[in-house]
Amino acid sequence: MTINYDGRVAIVTGAGNGLGRSHALELAARGAKVVVNDLGGNRSGEGTSSAAADEVVALIKANGGDAFSHGANVADFDQVQDMVNQAMEKWGRVDILINNAGILRDKSFAKMELADFKLVMDVHLMGTVNCIKAVWQIMKDQDYGRIVNTTSSSGLYGNFGQSNYGAAKMAVVGLMNTLVHESAKNNIRINCLAPTAATRMTEDIMPEDFLKLLTPESVTAGALVLCDEHAAPNGNILCAGAGGYASATIFETDGIFLSEEEQSVDAVAAQWDAVTNTDDQVSPESGAFQTQKFLMKAMASLEANK
Structure with missing residues (x-):
């Protein structure tokens, strides 16, 4: 089976570099029209530039695809709504949303300023919420949608110095879990991706030999399955990196029962x-x-x- 996205319109946030860039290029190579979103800041969220997103658009067009860039800050709903409005004006629909944009403000919880905690939550959690909200009614009206939220092993399992990032990344799983129930009748499938890749976010925390194995393209191979019309599951957490693919699931034990007299x-x-x-x-x-x-x-x- 060859997966393609002919006639589909995709929005990929944080698509100027790393994973988002890889997702956007592969979606376009398989027929999708792509909105390449990127604020253009550094990995801590500072600064703005359209250069990276514009380069991705140029690559897509050079290969015969169709795309435009948009510099919306995903933490600002009005900017996100403008991006979606432009996609609708240009192509008339939105079929795929990959929430990939993110920043890091790593510090131990004792040393972390609350402003840094809030900013990471705003970008990762509210950025995801804003983007889904802006396309939600569109997808419901057209009875079709594929949404991928980027979570992380730091949220699923914890990681020292990433209380803000981990909290935000686990929150998008909770968001998915509820939206799965609210969207099923409209053929909207929503899943989470937990990637491990060599990007600006990880370049200084892993040895060079490891980074060479952790290509963004290896993650994209899994991510785009979650966007497919036929292959996409629903309510799953796909873990991907370096050619490895696995599913993470939240379990509950059977537990015990205590009578009212025994409950203590x-x-x-x-x-x-x-x-x-x-x-x-x-x-x-x-x-x-x-x-x-x-x-x-x-x-x-x-x-x-x-």
């Missing part, structure tokens, strides 16, 4: 091994699962004690 701090502590036993763990399909499970345990206990 001491009783829960005494059975902690049973609480955390993973033998019968499952991946819940929605937040209602947990309530239903506990109520079923309680009802079963009541029935047994009649």
Whole structure:
């Protein structure tokens, strides 16, 4: 099967460099019309420049594709709305959104200024929210959409010095989990991508030999599956890097049940091994699962004690 995006319109944020650049070029090579978004700042979010985004557009056009650049700051909804409006005026639809734009302000939590925490949250979380909000009704009206939120192992598992980044990256997973339920009837599929790649964001934290293996293109190979009309899953977290591809899932153990008379701090502590036993763990399909499970345990206990 050869995946293509003929007739599709894609918006890729942070597409001037690194992963976004790779995503945009490959989407265009496979037939998509692409909005190449990039504010043009450095990795800490300072400065602006259209040069990188314009270069990507030039490459796409040189290869026979169609694209335009837009310098919207994803943390500013009005700028994002202008970008989407221009895409609609030019091409009449938006089919694919890859939320890739991001910055770093790494420090241990004790040393981190709250302004740096908030800025990273604004770009990664609210930037993702703003972009989805701007295309949401369009995708609902056309009964089609593919959205990819960029999460991170730093959010899924934690990483020293990245409390702001990790919090924001886990938040976009929670956003996905709810939007999956709100968009299913409109053929909008939303997934998360947890990439590991050699980009400006990682260039000074890994040895050169490792960086050579962690190509952005290896991540794009997985990311674009999440954008496909037929192959795209829904509500998944795809981990990708250096040719490796895996799926991350949140599980809940079966746990225990304590009667009303037994419910105490001491009783829960005494059975902690049973609480955390993973033998019968499952991946819940929605937040209602947990309530239903506990109520079923309680009802079963009541029935047994009649």
